[in-house]
Amino acid sequence: MIESYRQAEDSELISASIAGDKLAFGEIMERYRRMVARTVKGMLGDSVYAEDIGQEVFIKLYNSLSDFRGEAKLSTYIQKIAINLTLNEIKRRKRFFSMFSQKGNSEMHEFEIADIETEDKRDAKELVNKALMSLEPKFRIVVAMRMLQGYSTKETAEILELPMGTVLSRLSRAQEQLKEILKNL
Amino acid sequence: MEPAELKNLIIGSLDEKADTGAISKKIEEAGASFDFSDSFSEKVAARIFNAPDAVIREIEFVKSMRFVFNRVALTGVAAIILLLISLFLAEGSFSLNSFLGIGNTYDEGIVYLLTGN
Numbered sequence: 001m002i003e004s005y006r007q008a009e010d011s012e013l014i015s016a017s018i019a020g021d022k023l024a025f026g027e028i029m030e031r032y033r034r035m036v037a038r039t040v041k042g043m044l045g046d047s048v049y050a051e052d053i054g055q056e057v058f059i060k061l062y063n064s065l066s067d068f069r070g071e072a073k074l075s076t077y078i079q080k081i082a083i084n085l086t087l088n089e090i091k092r093r094k095r096f097f098s099m100f101s102q103k104g105n106s107e108m109h110e111f112e113i114a115d116i117e118t119e120d121k122r123d124a125k126e127l128v129n130k131a132l133m134s135l136e137p138k139f140r141i142v143v144a145m146r147m148l149q150g151y152s153t154k155e156t157a158e159i160l161e162l163p164m165g166t167v168l169s170r171l172s173r174a175q176e177q178l179k180e181i182l183k184n185l
Numbered sequence: 186m187e188p189a190e191l192k193n194l195i196i197g198s199l200d201e202k203a204d205t206g207a208i209s210k211k212i213e214e215a216g217a218s219f220d221f222s223d224s225f226s227e228k229v230a231a232r233i234f235n236a237p238d239a240v241i242r243e244i245e246f247v248k249s250m251r252f253v254f255n256r257v258a259l260t261g262v263a264a265i266i267l268l269l270i271s272l273f274l275a276e277g278s279f280s281l282n283s284f285l286g287i288g289n290t291y292d293e294g295i296v297y298l299l300t301g302n
Binding site for chain 2: 022025026029030033034036037038041042046051054055058059062120121122123124125127128129131143146147148149150151152153168171172174175178179182185
Protein backbone atom coordinates (compact mmCIF):
# COMPACT_ATOMS: atom_id res chain seq x y z
CA MET A 1 0.00 0.00 0.00
CA ILE A 2 2.67 2.51 1.12
CA GLU A 3 4.86 1.30 -1.76
CA SER A 4 2.16 2.40 -4.21
CA TYR A 5 2.30 5.91 -2.75
CA ARG A 6 6.07 5.94 -3.12
CA GLN A 7 5.77 5.10 -6.80
CA ALA A 8 2.93 7.52 -7.48
CA GLU A 9 3.41 10.68 -9.55
CA ASP A 10 3.14 14.03 -7.80
CA SER A 11 -0.07 14.78 -9.71
CA GLU A 12 -1.66 11.56 -8.41
CA LEU A 13 -0.65 12.38 -4.85
CA ILE A 14 -2.09 15.89 -5.21
CA SER A 15 -5.45 14.57 -6.45
CA ALA A 16 -5.56 12.01 -3.66
CA SER A 17 -4.64 14.65 -1.05
CA ILE A 18 -7.40 16.96 -2.27
CA ALA A 19 -9.80 14.03 -1.90
CA GLY A 20 -8.72 13.77 1.74
CA ASP A 21 -6.13 10.99 1.53
CA LYS A 22 -3.82 11.68 4.47
CA LEU A 23 -1.25 9.10 3.39
CA ALA A 24 -0.91 10.75 -0.01
CA PHE A 25 -0.16 14.09 1.61
CA GLY A 26 2.23 12.33 3.97
CA GLU A 27 4.13 11.05 0.93
CA ILE A 28 4.33 14.60 -0.50
CA MET A 29 5.81 15.74 2.82
CA GLU A 30 8.34 12.90 2.81
CA ARG A 31 9.41 13.78 -0.74
CA TYR A 32 9.91 17.47 -0.16
CA ARG A 33 10.66 17.98 3.54
CA ARG A 34 14.44 17.98 3.04
CA MET A 35 14.16 20.46 0.19
CA VAL A 36 12.04 22.75 2.38
CA ALA A 37 14.44 22.25 5.30
CA ARG A 38 17.40 23.33 3.16
CA THR A 39 15.63 26.54 2.16
CA VAL A 40 14.11 27.40 5.53
CA LYS A 41 17.06 26.37 7.70
CA GLY A 42 19.52 27.81 5.21
CA MET A 43 17.76 31.16 5.52
CA LEU A 44 16.78 31.18 9.21
CA GLY A 45 19.49 29.05 10.75
CA ASP A 46 19.08 25.56 12.12
CA SER A 47 16.61 26.43 14.87
CA VAL A 48 13.20 25.50 16.25
CA TYR A 49 11.80 28.60 14.58
CA ALA A 50 12.80 27.15 11.23
CA GLU A 51 10.92 23.97 12.14
CA ASP A 52 7.76 26.02 12.77
CA ILE A 53 8.10 27.77 9.41
CA GLY A 54 8.63 24.38 7.78
CA GLN A 55 5.33 23.24 9.25
CA GLU A 56 3.62 26.38 7.99
CA VAL A 57 4.94 25.66 4.49
CA PHE A 58 3.20 22.29 4.33
CA ILE A 59 0.02 23.59 5.95
CA LYS A 60 -0.13 26.37 3.36
CA LEU A 61 0.59 23.84 0.63
CA TYR A 62 -2.25 21.62 1.83
CA ASN A 63 -4.69 24.54 1.94
CA SER A 64 -3.72 25.68 -1.56
CA LEU A 65 -3.49 22.29 -3.28
CA SER A 66 -6.73 22.88 -5.15
CA ASP A 67 -5.20 26.09 -6.59
CA PHE A 68 -2.20 24.22 -7.96
CA ARG A 69 -2.74 23.97 -11.71
CA GLY A 70 0.29 21.87 -12.52
CA GLU A 71 1.81 24.52 -14.83
CA ALA A 72 5.02 24.43 -12.77
CA LYS A 73 6.59 21.47 -11.01
CA LEU A 74 5.28 20.76 -7.52
CA SER A 75 8.80 21.24 -6.16
CA THR A 76 8.89 24.77 -7.61
CA TYR A 77 5.48 25.55 -6.14
CA ILE A 78 6.55 24.32 -2.68
CA GLN A 79 9.87 26.13 -2.96
CA LYS A 80 8.07 29.42 -3.65
CA ILE A 81 5.84 28.95 -0.60
CA ALA A 82 8.91 28.19 1.51
CA ILE A 83 10.76 31.27 0.26
CA ASN A 84 7.78 33.59 0.80
CA LEU A 85 7.14 32.36 4.34
CA THR A 86 10.84 32.50 5.20
CA LEU A 87 11.26 36.05 3.90
CA ASN A 88 8.12 37.09 5.81
CA GLU A 89 9.61 35.60 8.96
CA ILE A 90 12.87 37.48 8.43
CA LYS A 91 10.92 40.75 8.00
CA ARG A 92 8.86 39.98 11.11
CA ARG A 93 12.00 39.33 13.13
CA LYS A 94 13.61 42.53 11.88
CA ARG A 95 10.55 44.52 12.95
CA PHE A 96 10.52 42.76 16.33
CA PHE A 97 14.22 43.31 17.00
CA SER A 98 14.14 46.90 15.77
CA MET A 99 11.64 47.61 18.57
CA PHE A 100 13.98 46.26 21.25
CA SER A 101 17.43 46.75 19.81
CA GLN A 102 19.44 49.81 18.81
CA LYS A 103 20.90 48.02 15.80
CA GLY A 104 17.57 47.10 14.23
CA ASN A 105 19.23 44.64 11.86
CA SER A 106 19.59 41.78 14.27
CA GLU A 107 18.31 38.36 13.47
CA MET A 108 17.99 35.50 15.83
CA HIS A 109 20.65 32.95 15.01
CA GLU A 110 20.30 29.82 17.02
CA PHE A 111 22.03 26.75 15.87
CA GLU A 112 21.02 23.35 17.12
CA ILE A 113 23.75 21.23 15.76
CA ALA A 114 24.82 19.29 18.81
CA ASP A 115 23.17 16.12 17.55
CA ILE A 116 25.41 15.74 14.52
CA GLU A 117 27.43 12.56 14.75
CA THR A 118 31.03 13.70 14.25
CA GLU A 119 32.96 16.81 15.14
CA ASP A 120 34.02 17.33 11.51
CA LYS A 121 30.43 17.31 10.31
CA ARG A 122 29.39 19.59 13.17
CA ASP A 123 32.12 22.03 12.21
CA ALA A 124 31.12 21.88 8.56
CA LYS A 125 27.51 22.66 9.35
CA GLU A 126 28.48 25.47 11.68
CA LEU A 127 30.72 26.96 9.01
CA VAL A 128 27.95 26.85 6.39
CA ASN A 129 25.42 28.29 8.86
CA LYS A 130 27.70 31.13 9.89
CA ALA A 131 28.61 31.94 6.31
CA LEU A 132 24.94 32.09 5.28
CA MET A 133 23.84 34.11 8.29
CA SER A 134 26.55 36.68 7.66
CA LEU A 135 24.89 37.61 4.37
CA GLU A 136 21.96 39.95 3.83
CA PRO A 137 18.73 38.00 3.14
CA LYS A 138 18.64 39.01 -0.54
CA PHE A 139 22.10 37.50 -1.06
CA ARG A 140 21.51 34.64 1.35
CA ILE A 141 18.54 33.34 -0.62
CA VAL A 142 20.45 33.09 -3.91
CA VAL A 143 23.36 31.40 -2.14
CA ALA A 144 21.02 28.94 -0.43
CA MET A 145 19.39 28.08 -3.76
CA ARG A 146 22.78 27.43 -5.39
CA MET A 147 24.84 25.99 -2.58
CA LEU A 148 22.24 23.95 -0.68
CA GLN A 149 19.64 23.16 -3.34
CA GLY A 150 22.07 22.83 -6.24
CA TYR A 151 19.94 24.92 -8.61
CA SER A 152 21.39 26.45 -11.75
CA THR A 153 21.30 30.21 -12.25
CA LYS A 154 18.29 29.83 -14.55
CA GLU A 155 16.37 27.71 -12.02
CA THR A 156 17.27 30.14 -9.23
CA ALA A 157 15.97 33.05 -11.32
CA GLU A 158 12.73 31.19 -12.09
CA ILE A 159 12.05 30.23 -8.49
CA LEU A 160 12.88 33.66 -7.08
CA GLU A 161 11.05 35.33 -10.00
CA LEU A 162 14.07 37.55 -10.64
CA PRO A 163 15.77 38.46 -13.92
CA MET A 164 18.88 36.39 -14.69
CA GLY A 165 21.02 39.53 -14.56
CA THR A 166 19.88 40.27 -11.01
CA VAL A 167 20.65 36.73 -9.87
CA LEU A 168 24.09 36.83 -11.49
CA SER A 169 24.92 40.18 -9.92
CA ARG A 170 23.74 38.99 -6.49
CA LEU A 171 25.76 35.80 -6.83
CA SER A 172 28.85 37.77 -7.74
CA ARG A 173 28.43 40.19 -4.82
CA ALA A 174 27.62 37.35 -2.43
CA GLN A 175 30.76 35.54 -3.58
CA GLU A 176 32.90 38.60 -2.86
CA GLN A 177 31.34 38.98 0.58
CA LEU A 178 31.73 35.28 1.36
CA LYS A 179 35.44 35.37 0.46
CA GLU A 180 35.94 38.01 3.14
CA ILE A 181 33.64 36.34 5.66
CA LEU A 182 35.21 32.90 5.27
CA LYS A 183 38.70 34.28 5.77
CA ASN A 184 37.74 35.00 9.38
CA LEU A 185 35.89 31.76 10.09
CA MET B 186 36.55 17.38 4.77
CA GLU B 187 39.11 20.06 5.58
CA PRO B 188 37.68 23.51 6.37
CA ALA B 189 39.71 25.07 3.54
CA GLU B 190 38.24 22.59 1.05
CA LEU B 191 34.73 23.32 2.29
CA LYS B 192 35.31 27.06 2.02
CA ASN B 193 36.45 26.62 -1.59
CA LEU B 194 33.32 24.59 -2.33
CA ILE B 195 31.08 27.26 -0.81
CA ILE B 196 32.72 30.01 -2.85
CA GLY B 197 32.91 27.81 -5.95
CA SER B 198 29.18 27.02 -5.80
CA LEU B 199 28.50 30.65 -6.70
CA ASP B 200 30.49 30.59 -9.93
CA GLU B 201 28.24 31.08 -12.92
CA LYS B 202 29.34 27.86 -14.61
CA ALA B 203 29.66 25.77 -11.43
CA ASP B 204 28.23 22.25 -11.30
CA THR B 205 25.94 23.23 -8.45
CA GLY B 206 24.31 19.81 -8.19
CA ALA B 207 27.63 18.08 -7.52
CA ILE B 208 28.86 20.84 -5.19
CA SER B 209 25.70 20.87 -3.07
CA LYS B 210 25.96 17.09 -2.74
CA LYS B 211 29.58 17.37 -1.53
CA ILE B 212 28.65 20.12 0.93
CA GLU B 213 25.82 17.96 2.24
CA GLU B 214 28.13 14.96 2.60
CA ALA B 215 30.59 17.14 4.49
CA GLY B 216 27.94 17.60 7.18
CA ALA B 217 25.88 20.60 6.09
CA SER B 218 22.70 18.59 5.62
CA PHE B 219 19.39 19.99 6.70
CA ASP B 220 16.26 18.18 7.72
CA PHE B 221 13.43 18.61 10.20
CA SER B 222 12.92 16.55 13.34
CA ASP B 223 11.64 12.97 13.16
CA SER B 224 8.18 13.99 14.36
CA PHE B 225 7.88 16.77 11.77
CA SER B 226 5.38 15.03 9.47
CA GLU B 227 3.19 13.91 12.40
CA LYS B 228 3.08 17.46 13.76
CA VAL B 229 2.08 18.89 10.38
CA ALA B 230 -0.56 16.19 9.88
CA ALA B 231 -1.97 16.85 13.35
CA ARG B 232 -2.16 20.58 12.67
CA ILE B 233 -3.87 20.02 9.30
CA PHE B 234 -6.25 17.21 10.05
CA ASN B 235 -7.18 18.16 13.62
CA ALA B 236 -7.78 21.76 12.64
CA PRO B 237 -11.52 21.34 11.84
CA ASP B 238 -12.21 20.26 15.45
CA ALA B 239 -10.42 23.33 16.73
CA VAL B 240 -12.35 25.57 14.34
CA ILE B 241 -15.69 24.05 15.42
CA ARG B 242 -14.76 24.59 19.10
CA GLU B 243 -13.84 28.20 18.31
CA ILE B 244 -17.15 28.81 16.52
CA GLU B 245 -19.08 27.29 19.44
CA PHE B 246 -17.19 29.55 21.86
CA VAL B 247 -17.97 32.65 19.79
CA LYS B 248 -21.66 31.66 19.63
CA SER B 249 -21.80 31.20 23.42
CA MET B 250 -20.08 34.52 23.99
CA ARG B 251 -22.53 36.26 21.67
CA PHE B 252 -25.49 34.71 23.54
CA VAL B 253 -24.07 35.82 26.89
CA PHE B 254 -23.34 39.29 25.54
CA ASN B 255 -26.92 39.69 24.24
CA ARG B 256 -28.33 38.75 27.66
CA VAL B 257 -25.94 41.04 29.53
CA ALA B 258 -26.41 43.89 27.05
CA LEU B 259 -30.24 43.81 27.33
CA THR B 260 -30.12 43.72 31.12
CA GLY B 261 -27.55 46.51 31.10
CA VAL B 262 -29.64 48.75 28.86
CA ALA B 263 -32.71 48.15 31.07
CA ALA B 264 -30.68 49.04 34.19
CA ILE B 265 -29.37 52.26 32.59
CA ILE B 266 -32.91 53.36 31.61
CA LEU B 267 -34.17 52.69 35.15
CA LEU B 268 -31.24 54.63 36.60
CA LEU B 269 -31.91 57.62 34.33
CA ILE B 270 -35.61 57.65 35.23
CA SER B 271 -34.92 57.48 38.96
CA LEU B 272 -32.27 60.19 38.60
CA PHE B 273 -34.65 62.47 36.74
CA LEU B 274 -37.40 61.90 39.31
CA ALA B 275 -35.02 62.61 42.21
CA GLU B 276 -33.06 65.55 40.78
CA GLY B 277 -35.42 66.92 38.13
CA SER B 278 -32.66 67.18 35.53
CA PHE B 279 -29.83 65.30 33.77
CA SER B 280 -27.10 67.76 34.70
CA LEU B 281 -23.56 66.61 35.46
CA ASN B 282 -24.00 67.48 39.12
CA SER B 283 -27.05 65.24 39.40
CA PHE B 284 -25.07 62.38 37.79
CA LEU B 285 -22.23 62.91 40.24
CA GLY B 286 -24.62 63.27 43.18
CA ILE B 287 -23.43 66.80 43.99
CA GLY B 288 -26.02 69.40 44.95
CA ASN B 289 -26.32 72.63 42.99
CA THR B 290 -25.82 74.77 46.08
CA TYR B 291 -22.46 76.53 46.57
CA ASP B 292 -20.75 75.02 49.58
CA GLU B 293 -18.41 77.56 51.21
CA GLY B 294 -17.18 74.88 53.60
CA ILE B 295 -15.44 73.01 50.77
CA VAL B 296 -13.72 76.19 49.54
CA TYR B 297 -12.54 76.92 53.09
CA LEU B 298 -11.21 73.37 53.49
CA LEU B 299 -9.32 73.54 50.17
CA THR B 300 -7.92 77.08 50.35
CA GLY B 301 -7.96 77.91 54.06
CA ASN B 302 -9.70 81.27 53.37
